[in-house]
Amino acid sequence: MADLKSPPFSDIKRPEEVVRMTTNDSLKFAVLIGLIEVGQVTNREVVNTVLHLLVGGEFDMELNFVIQDAQNIQHMLELLDHCPPSLQAEIWSVFIAILRKSVRNLQACTDVGLIHHVLQRLPRAETVVADLLIEMLGVLASYSVTVKELKQLFSAMKAVNGKWPRHSAKLLNVLRQMPHRNGPDVFFSFPGRKGSAVVLPPLARWPYENGFTFTTWFRLDPINSVNIEREKPYLYCFKTSKGVGYTAHFVGNCLVLTSMKVRGKGFQHCVKYEFQPRRWYAIAVVYIYNRWTKSEIKCLVNGQLASSTEMAWFVSTNDPFDKCYIGATAELDEERVFCGQMAAIYLFGEALTTHQICAMHRLGPGYKSQFRFDNECNISLPENHKRMLVDELSTCHTWFTAITAEVLYDGKLSSAIVFMYNPVATDGQLCLQSAPKGNVSYFVHTPHALMLQEVKAVVTHSIHSALNSIGGVQVLFPLFAQLDLPHDAPATDPKRDPMLCSKLLGFVCSLVESCSTVQQHMLQCRGFLVISHMLQRCSRDHLTPDTLASFLHLTKHLVTCCSPNSDLLLKQLLDHILFNPALWIHTPAAVQARLYCYLATDFLADAHIYGSVRRVSTVLQTVHTLKFYYWVVNPRAKSGITPKGLEGPRPAHKDILTIRAYILLFLKQLIMIGNGVKEDELQSILNYLTTMHEDENLHDVLQMLISLMSEHPSSMVPAFDAKGGVRTIFKLLSSESQLIRLQALKLLGFFLSRSTHKRKYDVMSPHNLYTLLATRLGASGEGLALPVYNALYELLTEHVGQQILYTSHPEPQPHFRLENPRVANSHGVHPP
Structure with missing residues (x-):
């Protein structure tokens, strides 16, 4: 370990000198800690220096915000332990902003186990810092939370000596955010750097006779927001060594499909859809081959037709397709590499129908199987999504019609898979071809692909899988028993959060809505009975409009x-x-x-x-x-x-x-x-x-x-x-x-x-109820008041209304009859 009190480290007086040091980043952080302890730097200078070290250059929220070395996050934590609360708050607020900006930053935090380190520091943090730590934990945990981290989080909320530990109740805000995931648990991460792509082995021929379909879920995650118009990242490139084949690349927010017939010449089609950065999309590009009429290309986004065109896309060649890349072209230059994430990648050797693609989209971004067994997906599809009528219906809303033909799980879709690359099926940089073994092979030799440079398969952990590993949703129930407990907090801290119950209950309800396994757990342990019992034992102050809204x-x-x-x-x-x-x-x-x-x-x-x-x-x-x-x-x-x-x-x-x-x-x-x-x-x-x-x-x-x-x-x-x-x-x-x-x-x-005449007779006559009626009314001692007379008149004529009349009734119509004459005979009175 270098002596920081000796030259050249002792000669460093300003933060800008720290970033220029020709040494490793751990020493740079150590020198910066020394400057903080002697009070030679301002808060703004420390923030700028930390961000410079994190992103490996001049920090800019639009141009340079990606963390280059995950280990520097740990160095930053050590530095924060030497900072006053105001400086910690400044650093954390900017750090949270860059986490929201890029999935790669979230993954860097996951790699160093930042959730674990933050939970250890939370009880000692000042309120202003604790609120930021809670916010950051919510961002991180909604991206990925391991079983160990979830157990640590629940342990942090467990009451000690009859009190909530300091800041622990705020962790309910973290729980509330966890189910809000909109992407797959596993995916390919493309860093957008030169040479980064997934390269496919050569294909002896291209499957064109029945058309073909490329489909995946993807998310654009640009390194910066300035060069987005200049860069042309490729989604896929399937070409021969002579430069002919099929490509799809982005220009700004638009996708351009190209069919290169001869080198430098071909056809292009711009998909009429605006793809926004940092959002997941399901895309399916369908190439329809017609021997005697014009061929077509259709592009479906999120299960709906986004664009279609007639195009003679077929490339006639006997050469093998040996320049096939996912996320780049053969040149692998920086301006044409894909930057973002992709889920499982499929190529089908036939033009899929709109209804097949709609049903595939319903499976969600996490689907990564072979369409062989309808129980291989944990998402519950209606039967008519599994077996849908194949006709000319144009939208997904027709799924609830009569169903006769199987679509997803009849074996046809599975047997049509040319290649399938799954982020789970990887071995180091090798990406294993995961199509069914009996399918026709189009590859020259081995079918396995290779992830180049820093492309990697990322595995995250959702709250559903982590919670299932520690006992299921019932581990949350003891928290309901803590709702009325006091908080271990200084007198200067604000009073307890009145929304504790609504947050906890909202989290439970979100889990039930988003996961069939949690639903099963709730049934088996009679979860709503337990929750009801717990809530009845607590103060009713917890049953707020927000709590009811969750139910x-x-x-x-x-x-x-x-x-x-x-x-x-x-x-x-x-x-x-x-x-x-x-x-x-x-x-x-x-x-x-x-x-x-x-x-x-x-x-x-x-x-x-x-x-x-x-x-x-x-x-x-x-x-x-x-x-x-x-x-x-x-x-x-x-x-x-x-x-x-x-x-x-x-x-x-x-x-x-x-x-x-x-x-x-x-x-x-x-x-x-x-x-x-x-x-x-x-x-x-x-x-x-x-x-x-x-x-x-x-x-x-x-x-x-x-x-x-x-x-x-x-x-x-x-x-x-x-x-x-x-x-x-x-x-x-x-x-x-x-x-x-x-x-x-x-x-x-x-x-x-x-009633019928017989029913009236059987009810009223045997016990002389008309006489009893007069007796009961006479017992009131009020005489025959006008409203009572009106009611008896209606009973007499059987023209009854729901409203009680307190004034004289209208004159009888000519067709009125005395339907129940014994009413008049029994009373023998006239109107008052």
Whole structure:
């Protein structure tokens, strides 16, 4: 180790002298640390020097921002340990910006295990620095997180002495970002330097008789944003030694397809699509060969046709194609090498159809297999994506039509693979040809390709694979038990984050939405039951609108997704979370109103939901919720019912009425799904009306029953008769409230007006109920008030309306008849 206190190191006084030193970077960082400790440099000078050493030259956010040596990141960490918080914050803020700028920078951090080092430093960091470290961890972990790093992250959040460790709760922000990945876990990385490419072995001939198709997922990741118009990076180049063949290269954001017929002469076509840097695209270039008419070229981007043209692309030659490159031309010059990432690379010996390419796109960028077995992909495709009708339909939206022909997994696609290079199937710089062994070989000798210069296969680790290795989603559940714990933080730090629960729950829901394995884990461990139990033991302050939004978003996802576990998972989510009033009764009224508004409107609007909620138990559960939780007046005194939900604050009276309105709307729609009301469902409503004696608790439920009887008599009348609903009516007629008595008369009127003569006779006559009706109305002691008279008049003529009339009824029409004359005979009174 060199002595930094001796010349020439002791002669260094300024940061600009550090970068000019003719020594290794570790010594340069050591000298810079010495300058910081003696206070000879400003913060800006240190930042500039560190960035210069990282990128190997003058740093520029547009021109020079790629980290050249990953080991310098470790040297930077050592330097940061000697910096004040303000300087650390400056360095970290710029460092985060360059991480977002390039995947190669993210990979450099992964190579040195930066997540591990940052987690070690987090508890000691000042708040301003800790926030930046959390932000950077989110960026790094969403790119790649190993099992060891994930275990360390969870360990950092484990409570110590009944408290959250310092800054540990902020790590939930990191978890929240992890599922947000939009690329493959493994890919080829092209650095964009001279000589970097994947070179293919010579092909004896080119497969043209049935056309051919080149397809891959790629991402442009330019070294700088200034030379993008000057450079012409090549996606592929398949040529003979005479310079004839097929190429595809980028000019700016456009892709140009070239068919070189003779050296220097050929045809070109510009694809009408703008490819943005740093975004993943699925591309398929289809060469269609027609012997007697003009041939065609089609380019599909993300499963959709982007451009097509008629072009005589066929190159007639007997020479072998011995100048074949992925990501470059034969010259391998710097201006024409590809800079970015590619997933698995396929060449098919036939012109694939639009529908095949649409289905392949649906498999996602992570697919890297041979289309031999439909279970080789962990993405759940509908059956009609696996076996789709081959006709002239032009878009992916036609997948839900009648399906007769197999497309992806009938063996034809697999047998058509000419070559396939998979970033997983590599050995050093050798890239193994991974097409099925029985396929026709077009290669002269060995089919394996070679990765030149710094092209390499990169393997990253998603949160899904890492989480599965440490026990699955259930390892997150103990964090719910820590939500109410205090934080180990100085008094000057801000109070605990009220969004802790929504962040944790949002992370769990994102995992469930994005991974079928997590869905299976949630089913096996009854995850929603556990979460519901944990949340009921915590403060209801955690059940914020954002927490509810996470549940509702997951519900919408499970309703529409095609996973085999989605139906069972949806039922558990509904039973243990959304339909669990004990969980929500003490939350803010706005949260409860939003929940039941969703259930009453958007939830039942989707036809796919019926199979999961069309159960008698759901109706019974909802009526139970009204009875025991969302009562308007406490039912203990008059009804003798022990109410629930008294352990904490309840919504105000007006909010209870609003929530009940949503619940009853949901209940009404739920009852009428399918073939109408079921007898057990109606029985639960009648039981409610019979056992509840508070008028305020009866009015809205009775009004809903009247509405059902009026609007759906075909199913309501027989069920009402079968369950003895008239007994409930006469119970209601003894109410002290005139409004309840009037509603009971309305209900009786609708029932009788929609019943046959035989049904009316069988219900009313055996027990002389018309006389009992007069007795019940007379028992009120109020005489025959006008609204009661109007209701009896409607009952007499069977022209019943839902509205209660408090003024004189209209004059009877000529066609009106006395349908129930015993109503008048039993009362023997005239209108007041």
